[in-house]
Amino acid sequence: MSASRLLRIPIFPLPGAILFPRSQLPLHIFEPRYREMVRDVLEGAGRIGMVQPTAPEEEGAPLHPVGCVGEIVNVEELEDGRYNIVLLGTNRFRLIGETDMDTLYRNAEVELDGFDDEEPGPLSMTLRAEVEREAKRLGDAMRLSVDWAAVRRLDDEMLVNAIAQVAPFDTGAKQALLEAQSLDDRADLLVQLMQFQRAAVTGAEVQPTLQ
Numbered sequence: 602m603s604a605s606r607l608l609r610i611p612i613f614p615l616p617g618a619i620l621f622p623r624s625q626l627p628l629h630i631f632e633p634r635y636r637e638m639v640r641d642v643l644e645g646a647g648r649i650g651m652v653q654p655t656a657p658e659e660e661g662a663p664l665h666p667v668g669c670v671g672e673i674v675n676v677e678e679l680e681d682g683r684y685n686i687v688l689l690g691t692n693r694f695r696l697i698g699e700t701d702m703d704t705l706y707r708n709a710e711v712e713l714d715g716f717d718d719e720e721p722g723p724l725s726m727t728l729r730a731e732v733e734r735e736a737k738r739l740g741d742a743m744r745l746s747v748d749w750a751a752v753r754r755l756d757d758e759m760l761v762n763a764i765a766q767v768a769p770f771d772t773g774a775k776q777a778l779l780e781a782q783s784l785d786d787r788a789d790l791l792v793q794l795m796q797f798q799r800a801a802v803t804g805a806e807v808q809p810t811l812q
């Protein structure tokens with residue numbers, strides 16, 4: 602049996618922000634503790650653990666058990682000490698526990714085993730079409746201006762993960778999308794969540810998806 606892959610990393614607990622392997626997440630860093638974190642990370646391994654807190658309104662709230670490691674692939678330091686950074690997701694992780702270190706920000710030991718984060722195969726044509734259709738219906742219901750031609754050019758993984766990141770779902774729904782074992786599972790869940798979100802916006806009754 603191979604040893605577990607353990608990692609000790611700085612943690613950025615941010616409600617509503619999820620990161621997937623091979624996806625990018627732009628962040629504006631302005632709080633002093635997270636400025637310190639970015640400075641330390643840039644001097645070190647360049648990795649941050651993105652994870653959602655279980656109670657977004659509580660300072661120091663417990664963390665959800667699953668997050669994603671992100672590597673800083675772009676950084677802009679502003680004159681007042683703030684940063685604009687872009688993270689590239691590498692691996693999902695399972696939280697083992699927080700570690701007490703002499704920093705303003707939180708740190709944790711995480712395990713990288715337990716997730717198949719290799720590049721997935723394509724979705725079925727039917728499931729891909731369902732994702733695109735429900736995304737357009739939700740976008741129209743919310744009166745969003747979207748370049749749907751550009752959306753159709755995205756590959757399956759980028760399409761599903763991009764919608765999961767930007768859609769106005771609550772933290773529990775976002776977490777469920779992050780923890781979905783496969784891209785097919787995530788796409789199925791995403792379709793259901795978009796249907797319920799559209800119903801919440803329009804007041805329409807949700808119709809079951811036909812298989």
